[in-house]
Amino acid sequence: MKKKLRIGVLTAGGDCPGLNAAIRAVGKAAVNYYGWEVIGIRDGFRGLVEENYVRLDKSALAGILTIGGTILGTSRDRPHRMLINGEERDMTDVIVRNYKKLKLDALVCIGGGGTQKSALRLAKKGLNIITLPKTIDNDVPFTDTSLGFDTALSVATEAIDRLHSTAHSHHRIVVAELMGHRAGWLALGAGVAGGADVILIPEIPYDVNKVAEAIKRRSRHGTNFSIVAVAEGAMSEAEAAKFASAHRRKEAAKTAAAKAKARAELVRLDEQHSGNTLRLAEELEKLTGLESRVTILGYVQRGGTPSTADRLLATRLGTACVHLIKDGVFEVMVAARGDNTEPVPLETVAGVRKQVPLDHPWITAARKIGTCFGD
Ligand code: F6P
Numbered sequence: 109m110k111k112k113l114r115i116g117v118l119t120a121g122g123d124c125p126g127l128n129a130a131i132r133a134v135g136k137a138a139v140n141y142y143g144w145e146v147i148g149i150r151d152g153f154r155g156l157v158e159e160n161y162v163r164l165d166k167s168a169l170a171g172i173l174t175i176g177g178t179i180l181g182t183s184r185d186r187p188h189r190m191l192i193n194g195e196e197r198d199m200t201d202v203i204v205r206n207y208k209k210l211k212l213d214a215l216v217c218i219g220g221g222g223t224q225k226s227a228l229r230l231a232k233k234g235l236n237i238i239t240l241p242k243t244i245d246n247d248v249p250f251t252d253t254s255l256g257f258d259t260a261l262s263v264a265t266e267a268i269d270r271l272h273s274t275a276h277s278h279h280r281i282v283v284a285e286l287m288g289h290r291a292g293w294l295a296l297g298a299g300v301a302g303g304a305d306v307i308l309i310p311e312i313p314y315d316v317n318k319v320a321e322a323i324k325r326r327s328r329h330g331t332n333f334s335i336v337a338v339a340e341g342a343m344s345e346a347e348a349a350k351f352a353s354a355h356r357r358k359e360a361a362k363t364a365a366a367k368a369k370a371r372a373e374l375v376r377l378d379e380q381h382s383g384n385t386l387r388l389a390e391e392l393e394k395l396t397g398l399e400s401r402v403t404i405l406g407y408v409q410r411g412g413t414p415s416t417a418d419r420l421l422a423t424r425l426g427t428a429c430v431h432l433i434k435d436g437v438f439e440v441m442v443a444a445r446g447d448n449t450e451p452v453p454l455e456t457v458a459g460v461r462k463q464v465p466l467d468h469p470w471i472t473a474a475r476k477i478g479t480c481f482g483d
Contacts (some may be wrong), residue, residue, distance in 0.1 A: 118150075247293065264286050
């Protein structure tokens with residue numbers, strides 16, 4: 109490989125704390141240590157379509173370690189299904205062309221599950237792609253953790269801490285909704301760390317009567333307030349059965365029309381799910397006779413300065429990534445493994461979601477201290 113390389117870096121998917129720390133690590137290792145050139149691609153894969161770039165020189169990389177979000181901007185655009193003038197188009201070939209036009213030797217894609225899939229698609233088109241895992245949901249597989257998760261966990265835990273005193277003072281049920289549509293890591297971790305009395309996650313469908321019973325049991329023992337930490341995607345047993353059956357129909361579909369019908373059903377179920385936390389709080393109020401209130405934490409969990417652990421992770425992953433590029437290792441995600449990092453083939457990572465195993469130590473420990481999971 110030639111000596112002075114030119115690499116691109118982009119952030120894709122939802123933003124999170126630690127992205128700038130990762131851009132900085134990749135950039136500084138490449139520019140300062142190896143003497144390469146680094147091009148920042150704006151707004152995820154869209155920047156490669158619209159040729160929207162910025163040169164990341166020493167001054168652009170300075171002072172960004174602690175800043176939240178991403179200086180490059182991000183988007184959920186996927187190369188093969190990009191909205192262009194209101195029309196969905198496959199822009200893969202345009203991206204390949206612009207990568208070559210830019211004379212890039214490698215492209216670093218920092219993102220979550222969707223980004224890993226898009227990155228693999230581009231790698232199959234011949235681009236030298238390497239990725240870093242990023243998601244506050246912690247659902248990227250084959251890595252101990254992902255950029256943003258630790259910070260979001262601290263923010264969510266602090267919120268639950270603060271909700272305790274108000275729930276206690278007013279003798280209320282406070283239902284705190286945390287992010288995580290398909291994986292409950294954030295609600296589980298913050299719930300355990302914040303001492304939530306009930307934790308509801310997508311991996312464990314709940315029975316609202318069992319949740320109400322746990323709250324009433326606390327009341328009978330003289331504690332007339334409760335904190336319920338609920339993941340966005342947590343669902344009742346009845347709702348989970350409907351989703352499972354639609355998924356089964358999608359998998360079994362023999363024709364494109366049958367697949368489309370099952371997909372539409374899943375979209376409809378997703379739409380019906382929105383507002384679930386509010387409905388849950390109302391049901392709990394009726395079943396327990398205790399007043400209930402809802403707090404939806406939302407994007408607060410994704411904002412602000414990265415935690416110490418996320419800064420360390422970003423610096424480790426970013427610099428390891430540059431080292432792998434130097435060695436010509438591509439089509440991999442740089443995973444965190446203990447104190448080290450490890451390249452994992454994108455083929456292995458793409459399309460897989462890391463959900464909470466039902467026997468995860470956080471769950472077994474929480475059950476032992478009497479936390480209710482609604483099952
Ligand atoms: O990227 C993860 C995440 O924050 C999820 O927890 C959440 O469900 C989703 O993104 C929200 O997506 P958007 O930013 O598109 O509203």
